[in-house]
Amino acid sequence: MFALLLLVVGGAALLLLSMDGGFAGLDEGQFAHLVYFGAWGLLMAGGILALFRGRLFGALRDLMVWGLVFVALIGVFAYSHELKGVGDRVLGVLMPGRAIEVAGSGGTQYRVVRSGDDHFHVEGSIDGRPVTFVVDTGASMIALDTVTAERLGIDTAGLNYRADIMTANGVAKAAMVKLDEVRIGGIERRNVQAAITEGRLLGGTVLLGMSFLNTLTSFDFRRDTLVLTD
Incomplete structure:
Protein backbone atom coordinates (compact mmCIF):
# COMPACT_ATOMS: atom_id res chain seq x y z
CA MET A 1 0.00 0.00 0.00
CA TYR A 79 -34.72 18.64 7.62
CA SER A 80 -34.99 19.47 11.34
CA HIS A 81 -37.60 22.20 10.73
CA GLU A 82 -39.81 19.94 8.61
CA LEU A 83 -39.45 17.05 11.08
CA LYS A 84 -40.42 19.35 13.96
CA GLY A 85 -43.56 20.29 12.06
CA VAL A 86 -44.43 16.62 11.55
CA GLY A 87 -43.81 15.90 15.23
CA ASP A 88 -46.02 18.80 16.28
CA ARG A 89 -48.84 17.58 14.04
CA VAL A 90 -48.60 14.10 15.53
CA LEU A 91 -48.74 15.59 19.04
CA GLY A 92 -51.72 17.69 17.98
CA VAL A 93 -53.64 14.53 17.08
CA LEU A 94 -52.50 12.59 20.14
CA MET A 95 -53.07 15.53 22.50
CA PRO A 96 -56.21 17.47 21.48
CA GLY A 97 -56.10 20.99 22.82
CA ARG A 98 -52.44 21.56 22.05
CA ALA A 99 -52.04 24.65 19.85
CA ILE A 100 -49.68 23.66 17.01
CA GLU A 101 -47.94 26.44 15.10
CA VAL A 102 -48.08 26.04 11.33
CA ALA A 103 -46.89 28.15 8.44
CA GLY A 104 -49.65 30.35 7.05
CA SER A 105 -49.73 32.88 4.22
CA GLY A 106 -51.91 35.26 6.24
CA GLY A 107 -49.76 35.35 9.38
CA THR A 108 -48.81 33.06 12.23
CA GLN A 109 -51.32 30.23 12.52
CA TYR A 110 -52.12 27.76 15.26
CA ARG A 111 -54.21 24.65 14.77
CA VAL A 112 -56.17 22.79 17.40
CA VAL A 113 -57.78 19.36 16.94
CA ARG A 114 -61.33 18.82 18.16
CA SER A 115 -61.60 16.80 21.38
CA GLY A 116 -63.64 13.67 21.90
CA ASP A 117 -66.56 15.65 23.40
CA ASP A 118 -66.95 17.56 20.08
CA HIS A 119 -65.64 20.79 21.63
CA PHE A 120 -62.40 22.60 20.89
CA HIS A 121 -60.31 22.71 24.06
CA VAL A 122 -57.29 25.00 23.79
CA GLU A 123 -54.35 25.09 26.19
CA GLY A 124 -53.28 28.61 27.13
CA SER A 125 -52.79 30.91 30.10
CA ILE A 126 -54.42 33.81 31.92
CA ASP A 127 -52.07 36.23 33.66
CA GLY A 128 -49.30 33.66 33.36
CA ARG A 129 -51.27 30.78 34.92
CA PRO A 130 -52.07 27.72 32.79
CA VAL A 131 -55.68 27.17 31.81
CA THR A 132 -57.61 25.09 29.30
CA PHE A 133 -60.14 27.13 27.35
CA VAL A 134 -63.27 25.88 25.65
CA VAL A 135 -63.87 27.79 22.43
CA ASP A 136 -67.35 29.33 22.47
CA THR A 137 -68.22 31.70 19.63
CA GLY A 138 -71.60 32.20 21.29
CA ALA A 139 -69.94 33.87 24.29
CA SER A 140 -69.47 37.60 23.85
CA MET A 141 -66.27 37.52 25.89
CA ILE A 142 -63.99 35.26 27.90
CA ALA A 143 -66.05 33.88 30.76
CA LEU A 144 -65.11 32.02 33.92
CA ASP A 145 -66.73 31.52 37.29
CA THR A 146 -65.64 33.01 40.61
CA VAL A 147 -64.03 29.81 41.91
CA THR A 148 -61.88 29.46 38.80
CA ALA A 149 -60.97 33.15 38.86
CA GLU A 150 -59.71 32.87 42.42
CA ARG A 151 -57.70 29.78 41.51
CA LEU A 152 -56.03 31.84 38.77
CA GLY A 153 -55.12 34.55 41.25
CA ILE A 154 -57.73 37.09 40.15
CA ASP A 155 -58.98 39.38 42.91
CA THR A 156 -62.73 38.83 43.10
CA ALA A 157 -63.36 40.90 46.22
CA GLY A 158 -66.00 43.54 45.67
CA LEU A 159 -67.21 42.23 42.30
CA ASN A 160 -70.68 43.35 41.28
CA TYR A 161 -72.53 40.64 39.38
CA ARG A 162 -75.02 42.77 37.50
CA ALA A 163 -73.99 42.44 33.83
CA ASP A 164 -75.75 40.07 31.42
CA ILE A 165 -73.55 37.94 29.18
CA MET A 166 -74.49 35.48 26.49
CA THR A 167 -73.07 31.95 26.67
CA ALA A 168 -73.93 28.73 24.88
CA ASN A 169 -76.17 27.92 27.85
CA GLY A 170 -78.02 31.22 27.64
CA VAL A 171 -77.81 34.54 29.52
CA ALA A 172 -75.80 34.64 32.77
CA LYS A 173 -75.19 37.32 35.41
CA ALA A 174 -71.56 38.32 35.67
CA ALA A 175 -69.06 40.96 36.79
CA MET A 176 -66.85 42.67 34.18
CA VAL A 177 -63.06 42.60 34.59
CA LYS A 178 -59.94 43.14 32.49
CA LEU A 179 -57.40 40.31 32.25
CA ASP A 180 -53.82 41.56 32.14
CA GLU A 181 -52.67 38.88 29.72
CA VAL A 182 -54.27 36.06 27.73
CA ARG A 183 -52.00 33.75 25.78
CA ILE A 184 -52.53 30.83 23.40
CA GLY A 185 -49.34 29.49 21.87
CA GLY A 186 -47.46 32.55 20.64
CA ILE A 187 -50.62 34.68 20.47
CA GLU A 188 -50.69 37.18 23.31
CA ARG A 189 -53.31 39.80 24.10
CA ARG A 190 -53.29 42.42 26.86
CA ASN A 191 -56.19 43.95 28.79
CA VAL A 192 -58.75 41.49 27.49
CA GLN A 193 -62.31 41.98 28.67
CA ALA A 194 -63.75 39.04 30.58
CA ALA A 195 -66.80 38.17 32.62
CA ILE A 196 -66.74 36.38 35.96
CA THR A 197 -69.94 34.58 36.87
CA GLU A 198 -71.03 33.90 40.43
CA GLY A 199 -69.94 30.79 42.30
CA ARG A 200 -69.47 27.66 40.22
CA LEU A 201 -71.93 28.57 37.50
CA LEU A 202 -69.59 27.41 34.71
CA GLY A 203 -68.33 24.36 36.61
CA GLY A 204 -64.69 25.36 36.25
CA THR A 205 -64.93 25.82 32.48
CA VAL A 206 -63.20 28.86 30.98
CA LEU A 207 -64.95 29.99 27.81
CA LEU A 208 -62.81 31.50 25.08
CA GLY A 209 -65.27 34.06 23.78
CA MET A 210 -65.31 36.84 21.23
CA SER A 211 -63.37 39.41 23.31
CA PHE A 212 -60.30 37.34 22.41
CA LEU A 213 -61.34 35.75 19.11
CA ASN A 214 -62.26 39.11 17.56
CA THR A 215 -58.69 40.36 18.06
CA LEU A 216 -57.37 37.69 15.68
CA THR A 217 -56.89 38.15 11.96
CA SER A 218 -59.23 35.20 11.53
CA PHE A 219 -60.42 31.98 13.12
CA ASP A 220 -61.76 29.13 11.02
CA PHE A 221 -63.36 25.78 11.73
CA ARG A 222 -62.18 23.21 9.20
CA ARG A 223 -64.03 20.01 10.01
CA ASP A 224 -62.20 18.70 13.11
CA THR A 225 -59.60 21.47 13.18
CA LEU A 226 -59.71 25.02 14.51
CA VAL A 227 -57.28 27.44 12.83
CA LEU A 228 -56.33 30.62 14.71
CA THR A 229 -54.49 33.24 12.63
CA ASP A 230 -52.72 36.05 14.45
Whole structure:
Protein backbone atom coordinates (compact mmCIF):
# COMPACT_ATOMS: atom_id res chain seq x y z
CA MET A 1 0.00 0.00 0.00
CA PHE A 2 2.85 2.39 0.85
CA ALA A 3 4.52 1.66 -2.50
CA LEU A 4 1.21 2.31 -4.30
CA LEU A 5 0.84 5.59 -2.44
CA LEU A 6 4.35 6.69 -3.46
CA LEU A 7 3.63 5.70 -7.06
CA VAL A 8 0.40 7.69 -7.16
CA VAL A 9 1.88 10.78 -5.52
CA GLY A 10 4.98 10.65 -7.71
CA GLY A 11 2.96 10.26 -10.89
CA ALA A 12 0.67 13.08 -9.87
CA ALA A 13 3.66 15.32 -9.13
CA LEU A 14 5.11 14.68 -12.57
CA LEU A 15 1.73 15.36 -14.18
CA LEU A 16 1.36 18.57 -12.17
CA LEU A 17 4.81 19.78 -13.30
CA SER A 18 3.92 19.14 -16.93
CA MET A 19 0.47 20.75 -16.77
CA ASP A 20 -0.18 23.77 -18.89
CA GLY A 21 -3.65 25.22 -18.67
CA GLY A 22 -5.14 22.52 -16.41
CA PHE A 23 -6.09 18.87 -16.57
CA ALA A 24 -9.54 17.37 -17.13
CA GLY A 25 -11.19 20.73 -16.43
CA LEU A 26 -9.14 21.35 -13.25
CA ASP A 27 -6.56 24.09 -12.84
CA GLU A 28 -3.23 23.44 -11.14
CA GLY A 29 -4.47 24.40 -7.68
CA GLN A 30 -7.59 22.23 -7.90
CA PHE A 31 -5.59 19.27 -9.19
CA ALA A 32 -3.06 19.69 -6.36
CA HIS A 33 -5.87 19.63 -3.79
CA LEU A 34 -7.30 16.51 -5.43
CA VAL A 35 -3.94 14.76 -5.21
CA TYR A 36 -3.48 15.84 -1.59
CA PHE A 37 -6.83 14.58 -0.37
CA GLY A 38 -6.60 11.49 -2.56
CA ALA A 39 -3.28 10.60 -0.97
CA TRP A 40 -4.72 10.97 2.50
CA GLY A 41 -7.67 8.85 1.44
CA LEU A 42 -5.39 6.07 0.22
CA LEU A 43 -3.37 6.28 3.43
CA MET A 44 -6.47 6.00 5.59
CA ALA A 45 -7.82 3.15 3.49
CA GLY A 46 -4.51 1.33 3.85
CA GLY A 47 -4.57 1.82 7.60
CA ILE A 48 -8.11 0.47 7.83
CA LEU A 49 -7.21 -2.57 5.74
CA ALA A 50 -4.17 -3.24 7.92
CA LEU A 51 -6.19 -2.82 11.09
CA PHE A 52 -8.98 -5.15 10.02
CA ARG A 53 -6.87 -7.65 8.11
CA GLY A 54 -8.44 -11.07 8.38
CA ARG A 55 -11.96 -9.77 8.83
CA LEU A 56 -12.30 -7.41 5.89
CA PHE A 57 -15.98 -8.24 5.34
CA GLY A 58 -16.87 -7.29 8.91
CA ALA A 59 -14.86 -4.09 8.66
CA LEU A 60 -16.61 -3.04 5.44
CA ARG A 61 -19.97 -3.85 6.99
CA ASP A 62 -19.20 -1.73 10.05
CA LEU A 63 -18.02 1.14 7.85
CA MET A 64 -21.21 0.93 5.83
CA VAL A 65 -23.36 0.99 8.97
CA TRP A 66 -21.54 4.03 10.37
CA GLY A 67 -21.76 5.69 6.98
CA LEU A 68 -25.53 5.21 6.93
CA VAL A 69 -25.77 6.56 10.50
CA PHE A 70 -23.77 9.62 9.46
CA VAL A 71 -25.99 10.21 6.41
CA ALA A 72 -29.10 9.80 8.59
CA LEU A 73 -27.81 12.35 11.11
CA ILE A 74 -27.07 14.81 8.31
CA GLY A 75 -30.58 14.24 6.96
CA VAL A 76 -32.15 14.87 10.37
CA PHE A 77 -30.16 18.08 10.74
CA ALA A 78 -30.99 19.27 7.22
CA TYR A 79 -34.72 18.64 7.62
CA SER A 80 -34.99 19.47 11.34
CA HIS A 81 -37.60 22.20 10.73
CA GLU A 82 -39.81 19.94 8.61
CA LEU A 83 -39.45 17.05 11.08
CA LYS A 84 -40.42 19.35 13.96
CA GLY A 85 -43.56 20.29 12.06
CA VAL A 86 -44.43 16.62 11.55
CA GLY A 87 -43.81 15.90 15.23
CA ASP A 88 -46.02 18.80 16.28
CA ARG A 89 -48.84 17.58 14.04
CA VAL A 90 -48.60 14.10 15.53
CA LEU A 91 -48.74 15.59 19.04
CA GLY A 92 -51.72 17.69 17.98
CA VAL A 93 -53.64 14.53 17.08
CA LEU A 94 -52.50 12.59 20.14
CA MET A 95 -53.07 15.53 22.50
CA PRO A 96 -56.21 17.47 21.48
CA GLY A 97 -56.10 20.99 22.82
CA ARG A 98 -52.44 21.56 22.05
CA ALA A 99 -52.04 24.65 19.85
CA ILE A 100 -49.68 23.66 17.01
CA GLU A 101 -47.94 26.44 15.10
CA VAL A 102 -48.08 26.04 11.33
CA ALA A 103 -46.89 28.15 8.44
CA GLY A 104 -49.65 30.35 7.05
CA SER A 105 -49.73 32.88 4.22
CA GLY A 106 -51.91 35.26 6.24
CA GLY A 107 -49.76 35.35 9.38
CA THR A 108 -48.81 33.06 12.23
CA GLN A 109 -51.32 30.23 12.52
CA TYR A 110 -52.12 27.76 15.26
CA ARG A 111 -54.21 24.65 14.77
CA VAL A 112 -56.17 22.79 17.40
CA VAL A 113 -57.78 19.36 16.94
CA ARG A 114 -61.33 18.82 18.16
CA SER A 115 -61.60 16.80 21.38
CA GLY A 116 -63.64 13.67 21.90
CA ASP A 117 -66.56 15.65 23.40
CA ASP A 118 -66.95 17.56 20.08
CA HIS A 119 -65.64 20.79 21.63
CA PHE A 120 -62.40 22.60 20.89
CA HIS A 121 -60.31 22.71 24.06
CA VAL A 122 -57.29 25.00 23.79
CA GLU A 123 -54.35 25.09 26.19
CA GLY A 124 -53.28 28.61 27.13
CA SER A 125 -52.79 30.91 30.10
CA ILE A 126 -54.42 33.81 31.92
CA ASP A 127 -52.07 36.23 33.66
CA GLY A 128 -49.30 33.66 33.36
CA ARG A 129 -51.27 30.78 34.92
CA PRO A 130 -52.07 27.72 32.79
CA VAL A 131 -55.68 27.17 31.81
CA THR A 132 -57.61 25.09 29.30
CA PHE A 133 -60.14 27.13 27.35
CA VAL A 134 -63.27 25.88 25.65
CA VAL A 135 -63.87 27.79 22.43
CA ASP A 136 -67.35 29.33 22.47
CA THR A 137 -68.22 31.70 19.63
CA GLY A 138 -71.60 32.20 21.29
CA ALA A 139 -69.94 33.87 24.29
CA SER A 140 -69.47 37.60 23.85
CA MET A 141 -66.27 37.52 25.89
CA ILE A 142 -63.99 35.26 27.90
CA ALA A 143 -66.05 33.88 30.76
CA LEU A 144 -65.11 32.02 33.92
CA ASP A 145 -66.73 31.52 37.29
CA THR A 146 -65.64 33.01 40.61
CA VAL A 147 -64.03 29.81 41.91
CA THR A 148 -61.88 29.46 38.80
CA ALA A 149 -60.97 33.15 38.86
CA GLU A 150 -59.71 32.87 42.42
CA ARG A 151 -57.70 29.78 41.51
CA LEU A 152 -56.03 31.84 38.77
CA GLY A 153 -55.12 34.55 41.25
CA ILE A 154 -57.73 37.09 40.15
CA ASP A 155 -58.98 39.38 42.91
CA THR A 156 -62.73 38.83 43.10
CA ALA A 157 -63.36 40.90 46.22
CA GLY A 158 -66.00 43.54 45.67
CA LEU A 159 -67.21 42.23 42.30
CA ASN A 160 -70.68 43.35 41.28
CA TYR A 161 -72.53 40.64 39.38
CA ARG A 162 -75.02 42.77 37.50
CA ALA A 163 -73.99 42.44 33.83
CA ASP A 164 -75.75 40.07 31.42
CA ILE A 165 -73.55 37.94 29.18
CA MET A 166 -74.49 35.48 26.49
CA THR A 167 -73.07 31.95 26.67
CA ALA A 168 -73.93 28.73 24.88
CA ASN A 169 -76.17 27.92 27.85
CA GLY A 170 -78.02 31.22 27.64
CA VAL A 171 -77.81 34.54 29.52
CA ALA A 172 -75.80 34.64 32.77
CA LYS A 173 -75.19 37.32 35.41
CA ALA A 174 -71.56 38.32 35.67
CA ALA A 175 -69.06 40.96 36.79
CA MET A 176 -66.85 42.67 34.18
CA VAL A 177 -63.06 42.60 34.59
CA LYS A 178 -59.94 43.14 32.49
CA LEU A 179 -57.40 40.31 32.25
CA ASP A 180 -53.82 41.56 32.14
CA GLU A 181 -52.67 38.88 29.72
CA VAL A 182 -54.27 36.06 27.73
CA ARG A 183 -52.00 33.75 25.78
CA ILE A 184 -52.53 30.83 23.40
CA GLY A 185 -49.34 29.49 21.87
CA GLY A 186 -47.46 32.55 20.64
CA ILE A 187 -50.62 34.68 20.47
CA GLU A 188 -50.69 37.18 23.31
CA ARG A 189 -53.31 39.80 24.10
CA ARG A 190 -53.29 42.42 26.86
CA ASN A 191 -56.19 43.95 28.79
CA VAL A 192 -58.75 41.49 27.49
CA GLN A 193 -62.31 41.98 28.67
CA ALA A 194 -63.75 39.04 30.58
CA ALA A 195 -66.80 38.17 32.62
CA ILE A 196 -66.74 36.38 35.96
CA THR A 197 -69.94 34.58 36.87
CA GLU A 198 -71.03 33.90 40.43
CA GLY A 199 -69.94 30.79 42.30
CA ARG A 200 -69.47 27.66 40.22
CA LEU A 201 -71.93 28.57 37.50
CA LEU A 202 -69.59 27.41 34.71
CA GLY A 203 -68.33 24.36 36.61
CA GLY A 204 -64.69 25.36 36.25
CA THR A 205 -64.93 25.82 32.48
CA VAL A 206 -63.20 28.86 30.98
CA LEU A 207 -64.95 29.99 27.81
CA LEU A 208 -62.81 31.50 25.08
CA GLY A 209 -65.27 34.06 23.78
CA MET A 210 -65.31 36.84 21.23
CA SER A 211 -63.37 39.41 23.31
CA PHE A 212 -60.30 37.34 22.41
CA LEU A 213 -61.34 35.75 19.11
CA ASN A 214 -62.26 39.11 17.56
CA THR A 215 -58.69 40.36 18.06
CA LEU A 216 -57.37 37.69 15.68
CA THR A 217 -56.89 38.15 11.96
CA SER A 218 -59.23 35.20 11.53
CA PHE A 219 -60.42 31.98 13.12
CA ASP A 220 -61.76 29.13 11.02
CA PHE A 221 -63.36 25.78 11.73
CA ARG A 222 -62.18 23.21 9.20
CA ARG A 223 -64.03 20.01 10.01
CA ASP A 224 -62.20 18.70 13.11
CA THR A 225 -59.60 21.47 13.18
CA LEU A 226 -59.71 25.02 14.51
CA VAL A 227 -57.28 27.44 12.83
CA LEU A 228 -56.33 30.62 14.71
CA THR A 229 -54.49 33.24 12.63
CA ASP A 230 -52.72 36.05 14.45
